[in-house]
Each structure stands twice: as C-alpha cells, then as structure tokens.
Amino acid sequence: MKEKRNHARLGPLVIKTAFSCGAERRQGYLTNVSQGGAFLAVDDPPALGTDVEIRASLPWRLGELRARTRVAWRSEGGGEGQKKLSGVGLAFHELSPEAHRLLDAYLKRFTELAARIEEHEQIEK
Amino acid sequence: MALNGRLEDMNLLEILQIVAFSKKTGTLDVRGARVNGSVLFRSGRLLCAFSTSTAAAVRVLAGKSLDPGARALLESQIRTSLQELVSMREGRFEFRLCPALPVQWGDLDASNFLLEEGLDPQEILLELARELDEARRDSTRLLETADVLDEVEPRSHAGDSSAEASLAGSGLTVLVVDDEPLVVQIVSQELDDAGCDVETASGAEEAIQVLSTLANRASSLFVLIDVGMPTSDGEGFDGGFEVIERLRGMGGTFSVLLMAESLSSEARARARTLGVKRIAFKPTLTKLDPDEYGADLRSFARALRRELSEIAPDAGERPDSASSAPNLNHDAIFEFLKTMTDRLSSPTSGITRMILRVASKYVERAVLFLVKDGRACGLAGAQLGRAEAAVLKEARAISFELQEAHPFAEVVYSRSPVRVAEGRELPIAGLEPGRSRERALFPLLHNHEVLAVLYCDNPATGAPLPKLAGLQLFLVQAGMALENASLHRKLRAMESGYSLEDQGPLTQELTPLRDAR
Numbered sequence: 001m002k003e004k005r006n007h008a009r010l011g012p013l014v015i016k017t018a019f020s021c022g023a024e025r026r027q028g029y030l031t032n033v034s035q036g037g038a039f040l041a042v043d044d045p046p047a048l049g050t051d052v053e054i055r056a057s058l059p060w061r062l063g064e065l066r067a068r069t070r071v072a073w074r075s076e077g078g079g080e081g082q083k084k085l086s087g088v089g090l091a092f093h094e095l096s097p098e099a100h101r102l103l104d105a106y107l108k109r110f111t112e113l114a115a116r117i118e119e120h121e122q123i124e125k
Numbered sequence: 126m127a128l129n130g131r132l133e134d135m136n137l138l139e140i141l142q143i144v145a146f147s148k149k150t151g152t153l154d155v156r157g158a159r160v161n162g163s164v165l166f167r168s169g170r171l172l173c174a175f176s177t178s179t180a181a182a183v184r185v186l187a188g189k190s191l192d193p194g195a196r197a198l199l200e201s202q203i204r205t206s207l208q209e210l211v212s213m214r215e216g217r218f219e220f221r222l223c224p225a226l227p228v229q230w231g232d233l234d235a236s237n238f239l240l241e242e243g244l245d246p247q248e249i250l251l252e253l254a255r256e257l258d259e260a261r262r263d264s265t266r267l268l269e270t271a272d273v274l275d276e277v278e279p280r281s282h283a284g285d286s287s288a289e290a291s292l293a294g295s296g297l298t299v300l301v302v303d304d305e306p307l308v309v310q311i312v313s314q315e316l317d318d319a320g321c322d323v324e325t326a327s328g329a330e331e332a333i334q335v336l337s338t339l340a341n342r343a344s345s346l347f348v349l350i351d352v353g354m355p356t357s358d359g360e361g362f363d364g365g366f367e368v369i370e371r372l373r374g375m376g377g378t379f380s381v382l383l384m385a386e387s388l389s390s391e392a393r394a395r396a397r398t399l400g401v402k403r404i405a406f407k408p409t410l411t412k413l414d415p416d417e418y419g420a421d422l423r424s425f426a427r428a429l430r431r432e433l434s435e436i437a438p439d440a441g442e443r444p445d446s447a448s449s450a451p452n453l454n455h456d457a458i459f460e461f462l463k464t465m466t467d468r469l470s471s472p473t474s475g476i477t478r479m480i481l482r483v484a485s486k487y488v489e490r491a492v493l494f495l496v497k498d499g500r501a502c503g504l505a506g507a508q509l510g511r512a513e514a515a516v517l518k519e520a521r522a523i524s525f526e527l528q529e530a531h532p533f534a535e536v537v538y539s540r541s542p543v544r545v546a547e548g549r550e551l552p553i554a555g556l557e558p559g560r561s562r563e564r565a566l567f568p569l570l571h572n573h574e575v576l577a578v579l580y581c582d583n584p585a586t587g588a589p590l591p592k593l594a595g596l597q598l599f600l601v602q603a604g605m606a607l608e609n610a611s612l613h614r615k616l617r618a619m620e621s622g623y624s625l626e627d628q629g630p631l632t633q634e635l636t637p638l639r640d641a642r
Binding site: 013117 | 127128135138139142143144145146147149151220222245246247248250251253254255258498499527534537538539540541574
C-alpha cells in the first residue's frame, strides 16, 4: 500500500527519545521527523493505535520536544526501506504551540545546514 | 559556504546526519588536539572512515581488493573510527564536496579499499547513538557507585596538625579489629584521644565476643577492620570479610570502615556487597623501619580520626570539622585544582567526591543531581558545618521531573551553567534554604549530554557566589574523565576478545598513517 504523506520527511537522523505508553516509560530513537509525525526506532514496538507521549531533547540546544502521538504503523524490523528498523510510525496530535515552535525550529535548522552543502555545490559548478 | 565549524557547536553525530541527508559525495575532515580523522561519503552513504587510532589498520587495506575478510575488517575499522570521532568534544570539522569518487585520499590509493555499496547511514547513526547511551549508563554507574567505597585520603603531616577532629560527645564507639598489634595500639590511642569509646580485637572470634557486649550499650557503633587477616580456616588472607559477614549475621546496625594494604577490584566489589562504604589504605612502604612505620601509622590514625568525624552516623548536625570554609586564595586553589585534575586521570572511584571537594573550595554547599530519564535525582552533597552523612541523606531524598522553563531543565537543554536569581523557585525544598540568595547550576557533560547537574549556594552566610570558572573547568575535566573511563573499559573488553589470528596476514603490515593527510 502506498504511504500517504502530507509533510516532507527529514532523515536519516537519530534523536534519543523518552516515551510513555500509559504507565510504561521507555526509551527509543527518532530516526526521521516531519511536521506530521516521526519514526520511533525501538525494540518490541507498541501496538498499532497506541497513544504514545514522547520527550525528545532536540539538537543545537533548541530544547525538549514533548508531543502526544499515536502509532500509525508498526515495523518488526528486517524488512526493506522504513521496515528495516524495528519501531513505530507515530502521527503527532495535539501539538502545543511550544512543540510546534520547536519542531519548526528543528526542521528549519536541519534543512538550512543541509542547504549549506547545496550552496557550496552551486558555487563549485 | 561549506559545512564547517567547531565540534563544540555541532557534534559529529549531528554532522553525519546532515551529510547523510544531503546525499552528497565528499569528505568530512575532523581535526582535534589529539584525534584527527576523515569520513568519505558517496551519495550520503559511508564508504570509509579512519581516525587516529585506526589509521594504521585502514592504511593496510589501501590498494588491495577487498575479499570478505578484509571487507569485514574495514567495516569494523570504520565503526571504531566513527566511535572515536563522535566522542570528540573539541576540534574543527569541514565537509568538502567531491565531484566524483576520489582515487587518492591523502596519500592513499583509495580506488580499491572503499566499501562499494557503502554503509547505511541510518544503521550507523543508530549504532553510534546506542553506544553513546551505553557509555552514559557506564558513567552514571561510576558516579552512583563512586561514593559507595571512597578512599580515606591520607594528608600531609602539615595538614594533619590543623585537623585535630574531636569526636567527644558524639557517643561513638569504635571497635578496632586487626591482627597487627601496632596498628591496633596506635589507631585506638588516636581515637581514644579524639573522645571515642574504643574497643579492640585481634581476630574474628574476639571481635564477635566484643560486639555482642557492645550491641546493647553502644548508641552509635563503628567497626574499623583490617581486611588482610587470616581466615578462620587458615587458608585465606581476607579474613576481614569473613568477620564482617559474621558480624552482619548477628544483626544490629553498625558502619564499617575497611583497612587494607591493597584491594583488588573483586575485593572492592565484595566490600560493597557487604555494605562497606569507606576504605583506608595502611602504610606499607616503611614497614621495615620501625620508627618510620610508627610515624606513618600515626599519620594514618589521624586520617581515620578525621574520616570518622565526617561520617559518624549520629554526627547529624554537628559541624563537620573536615570541611573548611570556601577558600578563594588563587594560588592555593590553583594548586588544589591541579592536584584534583591529575587525580581525574584514573577516576575508578571517588569522582563524585572529587567534584564536591572542589565545589567546597568555592561555595558553602554543593549538591550533585543525576539526570536520568527526564528526572533529576539527588546523588550526594557537601555543606560547610554539616556532616556528610546528613547532607547525603537530604540530597538522596530529592527527586523531581525536569519541567520546561525550569532552571534545572534550562541547564540540561542548554548544556550551560545557569545562575538562579533570588526569588526564583527551585524544586529542592528538601534542602534547607538557610540564607541563600544566589544559586548556580552547572552541567556535568558526557558526550555532549548532561549527565548531572551541580547545585551551588551559600546558605550559611548568604554571601554572593564568587566567580566559578575554576569549578566549571573542573566539571569539564570530570566529564572527560568519565568518558575516558568508559572508553577504556570498552577497549579492555575489545582487547580481551582480540586475536591476532582473526586478522590474518594483515597484522604483519601495520604502519602508521602519519603522512596520509
């Protein structure tokens, strides 16, 4: 089935993330992020539809992203592409204004840095 | 504008993400004071990497066709290189684009020895992040256990004279157990002079007898015991442990300070299991000279006296005679910092204590909070005029979630010190506020993450905090020492599983890559 995405996905990346499903608290790694969601690499991933609250310390001293998410898809790992890693695709919901701001700042900073390489390439050409 | 800058601003894990995302071909060069390295990318995938410690092994592979064995070796070298580069705290980096794959890399023929398909950057990033977390857990354990078996520090004779710690009125009874009569005589005399009730025993049976009589009458009991006594079956020389086990079996509560001439890591572990918190190393070098040995033993006994005055369980709110008021004499503090920094080179124990000792030179109170799973938890503390045990108890009772817009969270996410202005609330109600007005929080960094936060204030006098640059610098060194300790443990583990045969004929050709760049 073809994935439906409304937002550009940023990755590969790795952001250590604490998450909780109900009373359970665990740790995983975000390996891609977009405005709409993220992939959380974790062994023994939570079930489809589970509400997951994440707390990720963003690079470049931006701050801590806290977001309520829901498991949109799940991978046991060992497959191709995104299914290669064990984990869950999370859809963000109820993002606070602060979480929106942090996410925007992170995505912007990341793409700006990648663009520096592109700009350099243009100059070289 | 190329992608370049300082590792202090962007760590290598973050740089690898940016380059992998760009899907470009080029070389990332990293240069630090002690470690250099390079990573070669094609379309964002990692083709090769080397660092200072792997350069020789990578060089061996240059110009050779990669059979499966050599390929596995190269992959392993790439991973080791990346681990080394990712752990760098300072240095410069630059990613330079290459229009096509290089055939020369430095002075290396790069045409053959690159991994054809390259390594999946996502896989590598996750692997590196997991390794960093493992190192962090290692360091957390080191911090958490560091004060569990601290060493009693011998001090200079000059220092001894100024530290006539009194235990009079503490209600402390000390049982000294050693099969060496001279040790028992000198130590018990010193403690008697200090005001303790002292009992002695020369072996297990006698110690148990004495303890059974003390159990009912001693309000506060301390056992000072030599580990190197013969065991009851006469087959071992760690009879001190046997005695502690038997004494513990009798019930009752008492603290133990272990005396030893040396102690293996296994013995340290056994001591911790038995609830021993302190160890004091007896003088050994002068044993053949009775006069010198006697003098050394007296010095040793004075160190024990000071130590007991610090940790006496009922010393509660008695002034802590071993801790002195902050001393901001620049020369003295420089010498002290230098000594403490030297000691960080082998931080197998006591690192928490070292941090608190340095902090005590600057401020009246310092409390170290571990940062773990989004929470800050009190680990240990030191406070002018209070016994260490009391401050420790207070610190350990504090644990709170790191909240946004909170000074502690600010330190964790900015990785920078924060001065907390008067009136701003902190979730550390468990700490007696005293007259503190200004407070400061310092991060203890480990691989670019905050492992712990040091809280500092002046509750006794309410004096403004002094310049704390020396303390901040020491914390940087302490973080690096923890990183190194973790790396050394890893290297030892690698060494123990290393076999020359695994590497085949390649090991015969190892030469340094001095001129590669």
